[in-house]
Amino acid sequence: MRDSSAAAAERPRQDPLIVIEDLRISFGKNETEAPVLDDLSLHVGRGEFVALVGPSGCGKSTVLNAIAGLIDARAGGKLRVGGRPVDAILPGIGYMFQSHGLLPWRTVVRNIEIGLELKGMPRALRRGKALDLLRKVGLAGYENRYPAELSGGMRQRAGLARTLATDPEVLLMDEPFGALDAQTKLLVQDSFLEFWEQDRRTVLLVTHDLDEALCMADRILVMSGRPGRIVREYDVPFDRPRHIVALRASPQYGRLWRQIWNDLRPGSDSPRGAAK
């Protein structure tokens, strides 16, 4: 099922792994309420790294939930992953939720290894893998702490490690680095890209950080406010591996950044650069 990275880079559109067409989702009990997502279409190619940006509350998490098969609301439209309609949870999808979702009664390392435990991997093996990931996200020394004893950013990193531990084919990530300071974020993004470049898994990343989207993704989808729709799509033309400092300096980066920024902006300028 895996492509070599070179091949994958060439034909992201020819082999779409995730296909959404005219997705419509509403939560309200009454039909009159505006839907959260309306006529939303997108596709993500096999091995493609796609970032999804959009205003808070526009339905990004809802899109990920829909792909994951977790939506319990009235939904319409077409939604396929790997050719199969999503009517239940499909195997091989890893989902890092917006809230960390660590099991409070398990220590950090046991939280990270739980996916492997569920798959029946022997204790010693999964422990080794978990400790390795734990080190990679900068949590060495905290393996036997309970989630309540971690800082916010540490919990988020533990959640990331847990998601990566099972080596999923498809990765859905909802603001995975949002609670990290700039430096730790770079460290962890770096670890993640390293992981990603090994096998080029398909990634759909929700983020608020345009720099993050530009530095990591192959393609950026911009969502509108409610009802959520994909309003614009950008190919990120930079070669990999990317160097953030060099990138930031390039005029193309700045242009793209400002374009997306303007797409996201609902209205006119405020004294501080934000719309009122």
Place this chain on the structure above:
Amino acid sequence: MRDSSAAAAERPRQDPLIVIEDLRISFGKNETEAPVLDDLSLHVGRGEFVALVGPSGCGKSTVLNAIAGLIDARAGGKLRVGGRPVDAILPGIGYMFQSHGLLPWRTVVRNIEIGLELKGMPRALRRGKALDLLRKVGLAGYENRYPAELSGGMRQRAGLARTLATDPEVLLMDEPFGALDAQTKLLVQDSFLEFWEQDRRTVLLVTHDLDEALCMADRILVMSGRPGRIVREYDVPFDRPRHIVALRASPQYGRLWRQIWNDLRPGSDSPRGAAK
């Protein structure tokens, strides 16, 4: 107790409202474990807006908890707010926690008004104020939703509105805009600065976003990794009101940004600009 904004801007150091000297906090049961904070000293003047930045897990939230009087661990050193030693929760401090902490059984508007409710404000009055704040953080139309029905960023905004509702003298804010997309963040920051400039409350803001720190704060404190200490302090020289686009273009801004960035960086450069 309130200064006019002009007076406050002139003498932040002369009238320190929050004074921490040689604060040492450890959570471990055994004495041998390294403390989380060690010999940490800082002060925040009355009416001053101070940002606190530092690597994930360094103890920023712990500092805020200590000031709020919520620490239950072994602590040493001196800690005063408004001249009073912090041995319990002092009145007049508003704290926006890193996790939203909304009461799940209350609707958004009832969550926002709870601080006023606790103070005994009549229903109609507090409802009006809550609805006003709700609009300011962009949650109009969601007043009767339960927190479980909100998106991550919407919960954070509700939490912010709740904190502001009681008009506290001192504001402790732990990544209050972390879950927001860039545009919504600007909108909300803007609302917040507007609120702040009315009475110039004392603010201590934990953030991971250097732009946020530079655009909002009077002074930036940089913390080291564990054990947490203040390793550097920057005055932010820009005039208020600040215009973010103009600021970003100024060379002084870039210089400060890079300085702080380097302070935070633990080691050498990686291909992507992060330390490995």
Place this chain on the structure above:
Amino acid sequence: SADAGAKVRIGSSVRSLFSLPLYVADQKGYFKEEGLDVEISFFRGGPPATAALLGGSIDLVAASFENQLKVNKRGVGVKTILNLQSDFSGALAVHESWLAGHPGKPDVRSLKGARIATLSRGGYADMALRYILQDAGLDPDKDATLIPVSGYDKVLAAAQAGELDAALFVEPWQTIAVEGSGQWQYVVDITRGQGPDVFKDMAYVTLQSSPAYLESHPQAAAKVVKAIVKAQGFIRDAQHLEELVQIAQRVFPDTDAGTLRASIAKQEHTFRPALKPDMIEKNMKLLLANKAIQDPAPQPSDVFELQYLKAAGVN
């Protein structure tokens, strides 16, 4: 034979002195002499005891004969094979708090308006009380308040709490109440021969079994009867009073010996095994007076199984 030396499980519907012949036969070794291994258990009233008999967890039960008649009337075959105690060993007694307001020697008519405790509604004590009141010309539903209380410990407590004026006791409780506490006084002491005739020589408590058991274990039943008849003979001999008190104390370890002595002395003559057809009539009279049963009375052959008594030499 098949059931020689067999284990026999006998239940007593209440922990009471009416089962004294069982205790005597057990402790004096009469059962063993017959080659029986007997186990005695106690119940809280007739219904669970009879249920245990029919469910097969006991083989024989010492329960009131009136109880059996009700069961028979509902079409279930339970047979009496021996009379354990022939007279009702009860007494109507009144508490001192009532006497304070009603001077003079108490008689049944003087209890008009009293709150009188019985055991459960429709049970033997309840029926006996109603009969006694009616016999004295009182209407049990109008001239007195009859209060069912589930045990005499609670009767004493309730009287102490001022919520009862009188009670219909069964031995050894009237002795505990009257002679023991000194707070009670007899109105009618049936054990001493006072009161209506229906309570005398009437099959108060009998040894009962199921037809199934009697059919499968006739020899064991015969041996039990033989041992108990012997025990009853032992009890009726006044010389054995002290020994009886000792035997009773094993079953009532917490009861004071003087109380037991007084109680046994009063009733030892009532432990007579014989079963007579008019005993059915007397019980029916009581039951009919209380509308607890409908005529006609069953035939003796329906309720008695007399062959075991005959084999033991009683008729």
Place this chain on the structure above:
Amino acid sequence: MTALRSVAILRLALALATLGFWEAAVALGWASEFWVSSPGRIAARIVQQIRGGELWLHLAVTLGEAFTGLAAGVVAGAALGLLLGVSRRAGPTLEPFVIALNSLPRVALGPILVLYVGIGFASKFLLAFSLVVVPVMLNTYEGIRSVDQVLVHVMRMLGATRWQLFHKLLMPNALPWILSSVRAAVSLSIIGAIVGEFISAQAGIGYMLDVASGAFDITGMFAPLAVLMAFAFAADRCIVALSAHLLRWRAVNI
């Protein structure tokens, strides 16, 4: 919707199967009517007792005893649980005594109960109350301890007094716990009332049961029990509906 409907059908089928089997077993002689009665006979007796009017009286007496005991027990239990969860001294001091006293089998305390409160309403009320109070207390206590620490901090920073902390945070947080214990307590309160009626009563379902059992009238025992069961079940459904309303903010889907 289909799952809901199929559950309703399954329930009905199970109920009918049980009753049908029971009736058939008696009709075919597998079980004795004397001991197990039969649904038909019980239904007929209920109708007869309703016509006679006595049933409502007895039911009202028992439910009155049980539900006042329940109400008082829930209030006291929740208060004790709060005290236990919140106070630094009073709660922890009292707790072992409450726990130890609760282990006393109430049925055995008849004489002492009667001595102090008599054989009237109070004894039944107290028995029902005493069975209810500790389960509610324990659940309330755990419900308080299960509170999210962040919410406690939020409330304290917003200036909540100790009472407001109870009232606005700890109580609502313990609500699912309290409601769960109340559901369990319904049947405990009925048991308490019946035990009390067994000690002594002139009316009530326990009295009816006592009369019927003394007469070996199993139908007479089952008839009031069936009615009592129906009422207890209705009470449970009320609590479930109340829970669903009070906890409507909770969206669970396992």
Place this chain on the structure above:
Amino acid sequence: MTALRSVAILRLALALATLGFWEAAVALGWASEFWVSSPGRIAARIVQQIRGGELWLHLAVTLGEAFTGLAAGVVAGAALGLLLGVSRRAGPTLEPFVIALNSLPRVALGPILVLYVGIGFASKFLLAFSLVVVPVMLNTYEGIRSVDQVLVHVMRMLGATRWQLFHKLLMPNALPWILSSVRAAVSLSIIGAIVGEFISAQAGIGYMLDVASGAFDITGMFAPLAVLMAFAFAADRCIVALSAHLLRWRAVNI
């Protein structure tokens, strides 16, 4: 630390004050020894019963009945609660029947119980079991429903089977709930065993109580009750200690 110590002192003081008052009330004639006995007499009787050796036998019988009933009831209740919380059909179908049956007062079912299971261990076990199972079931059910929806999603995305979801998420999540119901169930199981012994027994604390109450020997009733209470209390402390260990990840400070 000081709070802990002062609570210990307060407890001791309260215990001594109660016992002292009781003893004094009897000594000074405010209460009659016949009716309320006295701590001294009870202690003396316990010593005497321990010397006689019978006490341990009776206690072992009753605790054996109660605690096997408790164990079986907890297992069955937790299983039912899980079924109820997780299954789409079986649980919701069974639930109303369990709830309705649970409202039957067990004390009233003595004759039927004896008829079908006899007067041996089984009847006491069943009574204890039947009192325990529903409170545990209800709390387990609520414990499952209280799970954070995000955790359910996390587990399902990680590929948890239905059984793993129970085992690794729903059970641990319901653990505080189950433990709370087990604490309440200890005394219910003892009540069940004693009620069973009251119907008929040849040994056990209920038997001792029956003997003593048959002679209105209040001291004889209080002595085994005091010992039973001590053991039930010890069992409760064991559960509390177990809870503290199992829930050590929980940091609460109100």
